[in-house]
Amino acid sequence: MSSIREKGYHHWDGQFLDRPRAFWPIARTGIKLAFGRKHFKLGYTFSFLPAMIYAAIIYISERLEDFKFIAQGGDKLLQVNPNFFKSYLTLDLLYFAILILMSIGAAGLLADDFRHKAVQLYFARPLTKADYLLGKAGVVIFFVGTLTLVPAILLYILKLLFAGSFAFFLEYPWLILSILAFSLFIVLFFTAFILLASSLSNNRNYVISIIFGFYLFSEILRGIFFVIFRSPFSALFSIAANLKQVAAGFFLVKPPYDYPWYLSFLLISVFCFLSYLVVKHKVRGVEVIK
């Protein structure tokens, strides 16, 4: 005789079939919901503005003769080289846009599930914790990826197209890998950061405060420690500064701060790992999760 169950949701204790993309419905729904939020579409559109400006710069740089009248003294600015792509991927404006967008569309990824006690709905189905977290991460990966990796790749392709030759590729054959690697690094960082913030509360407003508070506080700390210690290592306190330092390492350019770039890389990697542990623990903390 089968056991008598009380009403309510129970953790799935049946078989887990081998379904390679079990996370995808969660990610897809999260993306749809984000687009459904007020002002998100507008914010998302505006976030492509830096990419469009950089695309215009590439165009102008290939048509310098035609734009001589505005290019006077500006040819340094219009040099399309690894530093150009690095500067796009480390724009403060871009990071701010990502944070705003994620605040609108992704702050509630875990927070809303905790608030509405919806986690048990997920795990009453044949879904592993990895699928759940990957599904949620998928939302951030999608949006951050479309604002970093996709435009950066498109800018690279645009450069090749407008130049009309592969000279640029031959000059910097590793550049495309740098773009890919660093974009993935940013995506990984922001995914960890946003999910960590979302896991710390069931109130979306509080999560947004955490996201911006932490980001801005890191900048303030950098400023304060620099004034006190006059040391380049004060940049280790700042999220943006660390990302810029890592970018310099990936793009093989001179780092903005006078310390090894791999320290920043290590710091951010440790942060991502710790975030993962915290998020995993937080999701574990809800009842019914085995």
Place this chain on the structure above:
Amino acid sequence: MKPEIQRVFSFYFFLKKKSSRSKMFFLLSSASILLALIIRFYQLAGQWTESGQIIFQNILMVFFLQFLIVILALFYGTSIVSEEVEGKTLPYLSSRPLSRASIIIGKYLSSLAVTSIMLVSTLLISYFILNLDRDFQLQDIWTIVRYALVLLLGLAAYLSFFTFLSTWLARPILLGLVFGFGWENVIQYFPGTTQKLSIVHYLKSLLPQYSSASGRLSFLFIRLEPTADWLAVLILVLISVVFLALAALLFTFKEYLVQD
């Protein structure tokens, strides 16, 4: 209306004291104490020759003025109405014999009280850490009282503005962020009267290190065209009163629908 405001204040002060979020924000405020300790140890190791007073004025005040009061006011102010609406607890308030204006004013005052305690306690402790070896004179006490009062004025003004946003918008925190950390920072670079379109301008006008920025730390400060002390205080008080009054008025006549 005064007894109603008092009742709302008492209830929410008690609630906020117990809230885990208040504990987190208190921890954040305590970062100033940690910074003060680090600076102090660095000083004692002979690495820093600036006086504690200068360090406090020019470094820690940046943390308090441009970060802490804004983030405290932002979270507490924007939550005043939105937490009740999103949390669906508004019926508990609106079905009580309280005027709607007293609800807003009472909640505002309770938020101001809690954040003031966080601010003043950490301010005093970090100040004393940096100035432990000095003989305290009246001048020093007046300095810390002045800083505390200026920051409290700023907190009241920001809190009032964000409370207004909370009564007006369904999602006030994003606009609050853009204002608090965007507008307030950017507008300071503008010369002339445009600077006066920010709360931080009046706060800086009341602090001596901003009005007469010179020396090795002057690079920290944007060119300020200060407003007279009395006018700056008046405007800050006016901002606090006007936006609170607008918030109370709006809340009195607006209805709030819960949206999931």
Place this chain on the structure above:
Amino acid sequence: MTAVIEARNLSRWYGNVLGISDLNLEINQGITALLGPNGAGKSTFMKIITGQLKTNIGEARIFGEKVWNNRHIFRRLGFCPEDDAFYEELSGFEFLAGLLSLYGFSSLECEQKARQALDLVELTDVADRKVRSYSRGMRQRIKIAQAIAHDPEVLILDEPLNGLDPLSKRRIIKLIKEFKNSGKTIVVSSHILPEVEALTSEIILIHQGKIIARGDIYFIRDLIDTHPHMIRVKSPQFRQLAQTLAGEDYVLKMAFEPLEQAVVFETHDRDRFFNRLNEMVLTSPIIIDEITSPDDNLQAVFDYLVGK
């Protein structure tokens, strides 16, 4: 005598969606149940009479006074909202005492009233636990407690029996009836029909923002002339019974249930039907085991009225 709760030409829109439409009603002392499916307009009406929402047209009054922005009314009114929402970090006692303090009661009064209310809803044992740790049923009971703690004259209860186990439901139903007996006016909204039937016979049926019927359930049923009454009779001689009654003009239809040895009659004159049945029991050898009215309940009445 003015009614306790009055609504005149009450209409309310949410954008293009009609919440309630030209509602006119008066509610007096006793228990009145608002019944209707989701989206019927019950919660909209309750939110209007508890000051959560404004009306677009018309007005709502309690004790002859307008409700919106009239805080004095709320001293005499208690509201139990439908949503499962609390100040989660407070204990049950703190939650009640805190909300009571908003009425201006002294600390001692708040404490006494809070304990009384907790006692009434049987949550005394868990009074010092955080509301966050309460079960669904406890949360519902603490919500009812906050509505009754200040001893209001009018109680508005939006789905008060949600989430309660059968025993708790019976206790709350008993409590509500006790309030009624002490002269209070109670408005209960629900879509759980058997519970409404157990609570009161004074029912207002709402559908698509309009009142479609009001009164005693049997009175409402009798109004439905277009729909015949169904009466099911169980008897070992069910075919003989059917044969006898088939000739009566008030018997419109018959359906057999051979396995149950029963016949379901449809009639537009219940009184004559029952009189004839009684005659047959006395004068003929037909034995009747059971008589029921399959459609003589709220669900059937409602289905008829909304045209199902």
